[in-house]
Amino acid sequence: MKRDHAFLLMVIPAFVLFFIFHTYPALQGVFYSFTNFKGYGNWDFTGFTNYFKVFQDSRALSAYGFTFQFAIVATILVNIISVLIAMGLNAKIKFRKTLRATYFLPFILSVLIVSYIFQFIFTHMVPDFGQALGIDALSRNILGDQDLAWIGIVIVAVWQSVAFNTLLYLAGLSTVDEQLYEAADIDGAKAWSKFWRITFPLIAPFFTINMVVAMKNFLMAFDQIIALTGGGPGRATESISLLIYRGGFEAGQFAYQSANAVIYFIVIVVISVVQLRILERKEVK
Amino acid sequence: MSNRINWKATILLILGTIFILFPLYLTVIIAFKTPQEMSGNILALPESWGFDNFIKAIEVTNFFNALGNSVFVTILTVIIVILTHSLVAYAIARNLHKKFYKFLYFYFISAMFIPFPIIMLPLVLQTSSWGMDNLVGLGILNGVMHLAFNVFIYVGYVKTLPIELEEAAIIDGANTFQVFWKIIFPMMKPMHATVAILTALAAWNDFMLPLVILSDSSMYTLPLVQYAFQGQFSTDYNLAFASYLLAMLPMVVLYVFVQKWIIGGVMRGSLK
Numbered sequence: 042m043k044r045d046h047a048f049l050l051m052v053i054p055a056f057v058l059f060f061i062f063h064t065y066p067a068l069q070g071v072f073y074s075f076t077n078f079k080g081y082g083n084w085d086f087t088g089f090t091n092y093f094k095v096f097q098d099s100r101a102l103s104a105y106g107f108t109f110q111f112a113i114v115a116t117i118l119v120n121i122i123s124v125l126i127a128m129g130l131n132a133k134i135k136f137r138k139t140l141r142a143t144y145f146l147p148f149i150l151s152v153l154i155v156s157y158i159f160q161f162i163f164t165h166m167v168p169d170f171g172q173a174l175g176i177d178a179l180s181r182n183i184l185g186d187q188d189l190a191w192i193g194i195v196i197v198a199v200w201q202s203v204a205f206n207t208l209l210y211l212a213g214l215s216t217v218d219e220q221l222y223e224a225a226d227i228d229g230a231k232a233w234s235k236f237w238r239i240t241f242p243l244i245a246p247f248f249t250i251n252m253v254v255a256m257k258n259f260l261m262a263f264d265q266i267i268a269l270t271g272g273g274p275g276r277a278t279e280s281i282s283l284l285i286y287r288g289g290f291e292a293g294q295f296a297y298q299s300a301n302a303v304i305y306f307i308v309i310v311v312i313s314v315v316q317l318r319i320l321e322r323k324e325v326k
Numbered sequence: 327m328s329n330r331i332n333w334k335a336t337i338l339l340i341l342g343t344i345f346i347l348f349p350l351y352l353t354v355i356i357a358f359k360t361p362q363e364m365s366g367n368i369l370a371l372p373e374s375w376g377f378d379n380f381i382k383a384i385e386v387t388n389f390f391n392a393l394g395n396s397v398f399v400t401i402l403t404v405i406i407v408i409l410t411h412s413l414v415a416y417a418i419a420r421n422l423h424k425k426f427y428k429f430l431y432f433y434f435i436s437a438m439f440i441p442f443p444i445i446m447l448p449l450v451l452q453t454s455s456w457g458m459d460n461l462v463g464l465g466i467l468n469g470v471m472h473l474a475f476n477v478f479i480y481v482g483y484v485k486t487l488p489i490e491l492e493e494a495a496i497i498d499g500a501n502t503f504q505v506f507w508k509i510i511f512p513m514m515k516p517m518h519a520t521v522a523i524l525t526a527l528a529a530w531n532d533f534m535l536p537l538v539i540l541s542d543s544s545m546y547t548l549p550l551v552q553y554a555f556q557g558q559f560s561t562d563y564n565l566a567f568a569s570y571l572l573a574m575l576p577m578v579v580l581y582v583f584v585q586k587w588i589i590g591g592v593m594r595g596s597l598k
Contacts, residue, residue: 047502051417052430055410055473062449062470063437069448080451126342134336142585143343146350149577149588151531153549154570157556158349161563166352166368200345205592212593261441264533264549268556282534285443290538295447302444310439 073299080295091300100276101301104284105308107277111191112259115198119255120248122203127210128240141211148204156268159197160184163269187277190270194278197265202258206251213247214240249320253313260309281305353574356567364563379568387569391544392551393576395461396530399547402465403529404522407472412518414473415480416510420489422481431481437474442534450538459541467539468529476521483517484510520591523584530577548573 074091078084095101130141147155164182171179183189217240225235241248263282266272272279272287279287285302288294356364357379358372383389414434421427449467453459458466487510495505533549540546546554552573555566581588 044496044502048417048421048427051413051502051506052427055414056430058466059434059437059470059473062452062467063440063445063473066445066448066452067440069452070444073448080447126339129335129339129342132332132335133330134339135331135333136336136340138586140336140339140343141589142581143346144339145585145589145592146346146578146581148592149527149531149581150574151533151549151552153531153533154552154574155349157552157566157570158353161356161567162349162352165563169368200349208589208592215593257439261443267553282441282443285446286534286538289443289447290450299444299447302441302447306441306444309441313439 070299071303073296074303075300076296078296078299079293080289084296087296091297092304094297095301095304100279101281101284103276104279104281107191108260108262108280111194111198111262111278111280112256115195115202115259116252116255118195118199119202119206120251122199123206123210123251124248126203126207127214128236130207130211131214144207145204147201148208150201152201152264153268155201156197156265159193159200160269163193184270185274187274190274190278194262194265194269197269198259198262201265202255206255209247209251210244213244217243245320245323249317252320253316256316257309257313260312353567353571356563357571358568359564361562361564379564380572383565383569383572386565387551387555387572389551389569389572392546392548392573395545396547399461399464399468399536400526400529402462403468403472404526406465406469407476407525408518408522410469411473411476411521412480412511412514413506415477416484416506418477419481419484431477435474435478438478442471446534446538453539454541459539461540461545464536464539467535468525468532471535472525472528476525479521480514480517483514487513516594519587520594523588523591527577527588 073084075086075088076084077087077090126144130137130144134140163184168180168182171177171181181189184193221239221243222235225239230238261282262280263286266278266280266283270278272283281301285298285305288301289298352368355369355372358375359379360372363370363372418427418431418434422431453463453467457463491509491513492505495509500508531549532547533553536547536550537553540550543554552570555569
């Protein structure tokens with residue numbers, strides 16, 4: 042009995058704080074999404090007006106379009122590269138510790154600062170290099186090109202994220218029993234079939250986690266974009282987070298962007314759940 | 327047979343590190359160069375290794391103030407997180423068979439799927455009207471934001487701890503809080519290390535929460551200073567890169583010494 046009270050004392054403060062600073066603002070956001078609140082002053086209820094407006098707002102739609110395109114491409118690239126690096130780092134290689142430490146380095150660096158460094162590479166170094174060598178494709182600043190700027194953001198996001206995902210895959214690979222490979226060797230299996238028949242099925246749960254986490258993180262991209270392009274050129278690389286931030290704080294669209302945030306939340310949950318369902322079904326097989 | 331070194335993988339991996347090291351090499355050499363040297367070969371080493379850029383960057387960005395702010399927020403966040411999240415997770419893990427605690431567990435970890443922008447706008451109004459738009463407020467909010475993931479991995483860990491020691495201590499007359507602080511908390515050491523490392527990295531590099539919460543520029547953390555700096559001095563690349571290098575250096579130095587634990591911590595965190 043007394044023990045039960047002690048346990049309650051342990052969780053209640055955290056519960057209260059969490060409610061006040063997480064759940065309550067979230068509920069408030071949902072509440073204000075049905076009003077015309079500007080972030081200050083008076084407001085009225087407007088029902089679903091904000092929601093209808095989001096679906097007709099070309100700026101919002103293009104933010105969703107860009108964010109999806111970026112997130113899907115980045116998720117796929119990160120996972121392919123991470124699996125390859127993790128398999129390499131898991132093999133019997135020389136300088137194993139040093140190589141692991143090097144590949145993991147980007148994880149500890151600030152996304153914002155890394156993005157600033159890459160911004161210099163894209164705007165100055167690569168074009169200078171391209172011009173010197175007379176390669177037309179490299180002579181332009183891709184961040185200044187409406188159609189290509191998203192590629193620059195993908196490159197930086199992938200550069201940064203591969204480290205963490207590699208570590209997760211490495212954790213997965215360390216659970217695979219070496220003897221399975223030896224048995225496969227005796228059966229004369231090729232590297233490709235060893236990967237698809239042994240490695241991949243055994244690390245499938247890690248693949249699922251990596252896909253879901255990477256996708257979720259990329260859908261929330263903010264730092265890379267504000268540092269690399271600021272959402273430009275024009276609004277070509279404005280992500281949903283950036284749009285909510287800008288509209289909500291700088292343009293007096295508190296209520297409107299709250300509606301956008303609610304839609305954004307629903308989109309992320311639906312995508313994560315669908316991904317989990319599909320990938321977990323594959324795992325069982 | 328299986329003890330042979332895989333040279334093909336070794337060489338490919340060594341070549342691959344170029345992609346990681348090149349941007350860092352570039353940062354270092356540009357930070358040491360003069361604006362005149364920028365017009366030549368960008369990749370060449372600087373003619374002299376003077377510290378003028380760094381001295382100027384420290385002045386312009388008020389570097390030590392920002393460093394102090396970042397250190398303060400990071401340490402405060404880690405202390406809050408280790409002391410409270412482990413306690414919460416312990417209570418939940420030992421009572422998961424009860425409805426209330428099960429609800430609490432899923433309530434907390436469901437926050438992992440809530441994008442920050444959905445709470446961002448109301449949270450800013452709330453924290454500024456409550457006088458929490460400062461470094462202490464940021465530490466407390468960090469504690470709330472990291473709760474989901476930390477409870478998730480702490481609970482997983484507590485489940486693996488044997489319950490017999492606790493029962494013995496209770497028979498000896500220890501109360502539940504004493505059991506936690508004297509027996510469970512020390513036993514959680516490996517998980518504390520993991521949580522501390524991941525939390526410290528996240529708090530140190532965080533940009534979005536400080537950006538919306540902190541109103542006074544004297545409280546800016548290192549990433550925020552880089553952001554403000556970029557707006558004012560975007561054309562002086564040597565100064566900018568010196569300031570990037572200064573901002574990244576504390577974590578890189580720390581990494582060199584504790585990378586074994588960082589890598590081990592993340593791997594343990596991901597294995598649950």
